[in-house]
Every structure is written in C-alpha cells, then in structure tokens.
Amino acid sequence: MQIRDVAYEILRENGMTTVFGNPGSNELPFLAGMPEGFRYVLGLHEGAVVGMADGYSQVTGRPVLVNLHAASGSGNAMGALTNAVYARSPLVLTAGQQVRPAIGMEAMLSNVEASALTKPLVGWAGEPSCAGDVPRSLSQAIHEADLRRRPTYLSIPYDDWTEEAGVNAQASIGRRVIRSALPDPARIAELVEDVRAARNPALVLGGDVDTQGLFDDVVRLAEILDAPTWAAPSLHRLPFPNRHPLFRGVLPAGITPIADALADHDLVLVLGAPVFRYHEYLPGPYLHEGTRVLQITDDGEAAARAPFGESLVVDPGAVVRELVKAFADDADRLPQAFTLPGDPQQGSAGRVHPEQVFAALRDTQPTDTAYVVESTSTNGSWWRQMDLRRGGSYFFPASGGLGFGIPAAVGVALASPDRPVVGVIGDGSANYGITGLWTAAEHRLPVTYVLLRNGTYGALQWFAGLLGASDAPGTTIPGLDFTKIAEGYGVESFQAGSPEHLRALLAEVPDGPRLIQVDTVTTTPA
Ligand code: TZD
Numbered sequence: 001m002q003i004r005d006v007a008y009e010i011l012r013e014n015g016m017t018t019v020f021g022n023p024g025s026n027e028l029p030f031l032a033g034m035p036e037g038f039r040y041v042l043g044l045h046e047g048a049v050v051g052m053a054d055g056y057s058q059v060t061g062r063p064v065l066v067n068l069h070a071a072s073g074s075g076n077a078m079g080a081l082t083n084a085v086y087a088r089s090p091l092v093l094t095a096g097q098q099v100r101p102a103i104g105m106e107a108m109l110s111n112v113e114a115s116a117l118t119k120p121l122v123g124w125a126g127e128p129s130c131a132g133d134v135p136r137s138l139s140q141a142i143h144e145a146d147l148r149r150r151p152t153y154l155s156i157p158y159d160d161w162t163e164e165a166g167v168n169a170q171a172s173i174g175r176r177v178i179r180s181a182l183p184d185p186a187r188i189a190e191l192v193e194d195v196r197a198a199r200n201p202a203l204v205l206g207g208d209v210d211t212q213g214l215f216d217d218v219v220r221l222a223e224i225l226d227a228p229t230w231a232a233p234s235l236h237r238l239p240f241p242n243r244h245p246l247f248r249g250v251l252p253a254g255i256t257p258i259a260d261a262l263a264d265h266d267l268v269l270v271l272g273a274p275v276f277r278y279h280e281y282l283p284g285p286y287l288h289e290g291t292r293v294l295q296i297t298d299d300g301e302a303a304a305r306a307p308f309g310e311s312l313v314v315d316p317g318a319v320v321r322e323l324v325k326a327f328a329d330d331a332d333r334l335p336q337a338f339t340l341p342g343d344p345q346q347g348s349a350g351r352v353h354p355e356q357v358f359a360a361l362r363d364t365q366p367t368d369t370a371y372v373v374e375s376t377s378t379n380g381s382w383w384r385q386m387d388l389r390r391g392g393s394y395f396f397p398a399s400g401g402l403g404f405g406i407p408a409a410v411g412v413a414l415a416s417p418d419r420p421v422v423g424v425i426g427d428g429s430a431n432y433g434i435t436g437l438w439t440a441a442e443h444r445l446p447v448t449y450v451l452l453r454n455g456t457y458g459a460l461q462w463f464a465g466l467l468g469a470s471d472a473p474g475t476t477i478p479g480l481d482f483t484k485i486a487e488g489y490g491v492e493s494f495q496a497g498s499p500e501h502l503r504a505l506l507a508e509v510p511d512g513p514r515l516i517q518v519d520t521v522t523t524t525p526a
C-alpha cells in the first residue's frame with residue numbers, strides 16, 4: 001500500500017467520498033487514480049470551492065474534504081473560510097505542498113510556514129513530519145474538525161503520496177473517535193426547576209439548532225413552555241418556523257436592542273448560539289435588571305468568551321429532549337395558528353419590490369425548498385413575506401462574508417438531491433462567488449438563482465447613512481447583466497419584467513440550473 005491508498009481508505013471510512021477542490025501541480029499526485037466511489041466536484045475559484053463544501057457540510061453535518069492548491073489556493077479560500085468557521089462546518093482543508101527537499105529554499109509553489117497560513121481561522125493546522133505520518137495527520141485533521149466543529153488545515157508534500165506505507169502508517173485505518181456526553185442529571189434537575197420557577201421564560205435559538213436537526217424538537221419545547229422564541233442575532237440558519245405564533249423574529253444585533261427585547265423575561269435560554277453575535281455597536285448594559293441568560297451550547301469556545309450570563313457546555317439536543325420530557329405532562333400542545341404575511345409592498349418605475357419577489361417564491365415554490373440567501377438590504381422584506389416551516393430551509397453566510405450564496409446553493413443541492421434549492425442573490429453578492437454557476441451547470445443541478453438587481457450595494461448605502469458616511473464612494477454597481485454572465489457559465493437565464501412574469505417563470509419546475517434576474521427597488525434591511 002502507498003500512503004495515498006491509506007489516505008483514501010481513511011476518507012472512505014469517514015464518509016468523505018465527495019471531494020471539493022481546485023487543483024494545481026502539487027495536488028495531482030494525490031488526485032491521480034482517484035478510487036471508485038469518490039466524486040470530485042471542481043470549483044473554478046477556491047472561494048467557491050469552500051462555499052460549496054460549506055453548504056454541503058451544513059446539510060450532512062459531517063466532515064468534508066476540500067483540496068486546494070498550495071498557498072495561493074488557500075489564500076483565495078480564506079474569505080469563504082470565515083463563513084465556515086461561524087457556521088461551525090467541519091471542513092478538512094488539504095493543500096498540496098512542494099516536495100520536501102524543495103520547501104526550505106522556497107521553490108515555486110512552496111507553502112512557506114504552511115501551518116501558520118490559515119491559523120486564526122482553523123481549529124487545527126499541520127504538516128506531517130514525514131511521509132509515514134500523513135495518514136495519522138489526515139485522521140487527526142478529520143477528527144479535530146469533527147470534535148471542534150471547526151475547519152482544519154493540512155499541508156501535504158506531494159512526494160509523500162507514493163511512499164510505501166509501513167504497518168504503523170496504516171494504523172489510522174479503522175479508527176473511530178466518538179464524543180459522547182450525557183448532561184449531568186443533577187444539572188438537568190436544576191435547570192428544570194429554574195424553568196419551572198421562571199415567571200416568563202423565553203428561548204433564543206441559534207444556527208446550531210437547525211444544523212443539529214433540532215428544528216422540530218425546539219418547536220415542541222417552545223409550545224409546551226409557551227415561551228416566546230427568538231432566533232439569535234446575525235442568523236445563518238433558521239431554527240424555528242418564522243410564522244409560528246410564538247416566534248418573535250431574529251433578535252436585532254445590538255447590545256441595547258437585545259437588552260430591551262429580553263427585558264420582560266426573567267429567564268432566557270439560549271440554545272445553540274453564541275451570547276451574542278452582535279453587529280451594529282449600540283452600547284449600553286448587556287441586560288436589564290432581572291433578566292437571567294443561560295446559554296446551552298456544545299461550543300466551549302463560545303461559552304468561554306461570552307461576556308455575561310451562565311453557560312452549560314453540553315449537547316443542546318440532549319437538553320432539549322430532557323426539558324421536553326420534564327414538561328410534556330404539564331401542558332397540552334395547542335393547535336397553533338400561524339401568522340399570515342401582509343400584502344407585499346409595490347415597486348415603482350418598472351422595478352419590482354423585493355417583497356413581491358419573496359411573495360412570488362413563497363407562493364410558487366414547494367414547502368420543502370431550501371433557500372440560500374445572500375441579499376443584504378432585503379432582509380426585512382424577506383422575513384415579512386416568507387413562510388418557512390421546516391428545518392434546513394434557510395442558509396445565510398455565517399460570517400457575513402459575501403461569495404457564499406451561489407456556491408453554497410450548489411453544495412446544498414448536491415447534499416440534498418430530494419429538495420428544491422433556490423439561491424436568492426444580490427447583484428453585489430453575486431460577483432464574489434460567480435464561478436459557482438459553472439459547477440451548477442456542470443452537474444446539471446436544478447438550482448434556481450433569483451438575482452435581485454438594484455444596481456447598488458444597498459446595505460452599504462443604508463449603513464453609510466447610519467455612520468454619517470453618505471458620501472463614501474464605491475456603493476453603486478451599474479451596468480451588470482447577470483443573464484449574460486450566467487449564459488457564459490452555461491446557465492439558462494431569464495429577465496423577469498414584472499411580478500407576474502416572475503411568478504410564471506418560477507412556476508416551471510427546473511431540470512437544470514437557471515438564473516432569473518429581476519430589477520428591484522433598493523430597500524433598507526430593517
Ligand atoms: N466583501 C465581502 C467579501 N463581504 C462583505 N460583506 C462585503 C464586502 C461588504 N458588503 C456587505 O456587508 S453588504 C454588501 C457589501 C459589499 C452589499 C451587497 O450587495 P448586494 O445586496 O447587491 O448583494 P443589497 O441588497 O443591494 O445590499
């Protein structure tokens with residue numbers, strides 16, 4: 001056996017047979033003769049490669065292999081990597097390194113200090129000390145990613161792959177690393193008492209709730225507690241049906257607005273989210289007198305850095321199930337009347353309002369559609385019109401780094417072939433991940449991209465107003481035609497001239513990727 005045979009064996013037994021990558025010479029010796037059962041998904045830019053892998057991993061919940069080209073490919077990937085970090089996606093990034101004798105002298109394509117390159121972002125990074133240590137290092141990169149729910153990075157000299165694997169180099173095959181921790185019964189009993197004693201408890205749910213498949217469980221919990229429920233600020237996954245009568249929306253991402261929103265609650269359980277991921281700096285006391293925040297997360301780092309409140313570091317799913325068990329007899333689940341969206345606002349001067357676009361999606365797309373959203377000034381319009389009732393319905397760039405939407409929709413579609421996938425993409429955002437269109441076309445993925453063209457970085461214009469920077473340059477982007485760009489990547493394209501035309505286009509079931517461009521009025525995110 002050669003080192004590469006061992007590596008593929010390890011990947012296979014960890015279920016990592018879909019590989020996302022963009023190759024260069026350093027990677028070819030690994031990729032050559034890829035064994036049967038593996039599928040290589042080519043992305044044309046590393047940002048798109050990581051965005052696809054992120055979307056894929058968020059659906060499967062499993063480590064995913066990403067193969068990048070040396071330092072330059074890794075560098076291109078780093079913006080997208082910030083999203084994977086905050087989505088807690090266990091991506092295993094591997095980069096081809098020059099041959100061992102040539103690294104020190106910095107021959108072309110040497111990845112100098114490779115393990116430092118992505119360091120602040122990844123949970124673990126390394127380069128095997130010798131060829132025989134490649135399989136163990138790969139295994140470590142996989143398990144570190146899985147245990148920490150954070151990307152890892154491994155640089156591998158390309159002369160290592162064809163070395164013979166001795167018996168110890170094969171010892172990593174067949175390893176299993178499983179984390180299992182039940183919540184301490186005494187802690188659960190305490191928590192149950194705290195919840196029972198609370199006058200007006202509330203829930204704040206983070207993206208982990210959806211990633212970990214707890215969407216339906218938390219609905220049950222909220223209903224039996226009759227607890228007002230928010231989504232955590234800076235949301236990247238929807239953890240709760242957005243028209244459920246107990247849903248209070250996404251918490252605004254500022255200190256004072258959150259303190260105000262939670263003011264009536266004596267106990268706030270934060271499940272599967274940091275406390276809190278603020279954005280706009282609106283200073284003030286974190287909480288008003290009388291509000292107690294208790295975070296339940298398996299993210300020890302998020303617990304450690306929280307600026308206030310108490311944290312219980314444990315699998316939130318186990319806690320949710322224990323709470324449901326403890327309270328199930330106390331309360332009947334009442335039939336819930338979901339709230340109805342209002343009539344969409346109207347556009348003007350031949351331009352459609354984003355609310356009309358979203359109402360059209362809501363009315364025409366199947367209820368199990370997965371939406372990958374990267375349109376920033378239309379956030380308020382989105383939540384006012386949409387009606388999402390299932391887990392896995394909503395994905396947004398978790399760090400706010402643009403370039404996620406188009407590729408992540410590819411990854412989501414590859415991981416969930418049974419669900420329709422729609423990308424909702426702004427004309428600014430589209431450019432950062434545009435090459436993802438080619439992969440969608442290459443795999444004939446039935447993804448519908450709705451491209452909202454308002455000719456501006458709408459959210460930045462709104463921000464510029466807030467920051468007193470209204471004369472800042474660089475916030476308009478006229479002259480882009482994504483129907484032409486998409487056609488060039490092999491994606492069938494349409495220009496929707498009116499809400500009715502958009503509805504007619506959306507009503508057709510796609511058998512491959514399509515892009516529907518619609519000219520919209522610029523709105524504010526609120
Ligand atoms: N670059 C990257 C990689 N990520 C970013 N978040 C930005 C720049 C800054 N940025 C935002 O935070 S929102 C935005 C930019 C450029 C405008 C996006 O424009 P859009 O959406 O057309 O996609 P809206 O609806 O017009 O705001």
Ligand code: CA
Pocket residue numbers: 426427428452453454455456457458
């Ligand atoms: Ca725009």
